[in-house]
Amino acid sequence: MESVNDYSEQALLAMVASGNELAFLKLFNLHKSKVYSVLLTITRSPECAEELLQDVFIIIWKRREYLLQIDCFESYLFIIARNKSYKALKKAAMERKKAALLRPEELHHNDTMESIFASEYQQLLHQAVNGLSPQQKQVYQLVKIEGLSREESARVMHIHPETVKAHLAKAVKAIRAYCKASFKMFFIF
The missing domain is CATH 1.10.1740.10 (RNA polymerase sigma factor, region 2, helix turn helix motif)
Known part of the structure; x- marks a missing residue:
């Protein structure tokens, strides 16, 4: 077979x-x-x-x-x-x-975390701005928040544009230092 x-x-x-x-x-x-x-x-x-x-x-x-x-x-x-x-x-x-x-809980979680961080950052930024000298605070608000140019800010404040530039540089440096120190403390805790 x-x-x-x-x-x-x-x-x-x-x-x-x-x-x-x-x-x-x-x-x-x-x-x-x-x-x-x-x-x-x-x-x-x-x-x-x-x-x-x-x-x-x-x-x-x-x-x-x-x-x-x-x-x-x-x-x-x-x-x-x-x-x-x-x-x-x-x-x-x-x-x-x-x-x-199909992972909306993760997306929701990420959105929530981003929202929390954004809120915390805004509070931190507000605290940093409030800690500036009166002229630095006014320059920062005019230039960074209201969007005026240095020349426009100088006219509003009745000072020279170079003075606005100097105050803005000091304000930004102080805000960065404040935020950096606060973030370090936030991550430590």
């Missing part, structure tokens, strides 16, 4: 096409390591490659009646493996993207 081991690949494909499960098992055993290597190279995941290997051969079994029409079975097999790999990678990327979009 002849076994499936005695047949050429074309005869083996004919047997699989007719529904012979032993011939299909032989076909699987002949090609599984090569297909697995291709899948592993593309996916870089042994678990994913193993799962896709099963999927590739399920497709072969489901399409077995067309096996006799295929000129180069190995090429056909690798095209199925490649396509399954790319579909799996695309699906995984879409799931990661969807999962990132």
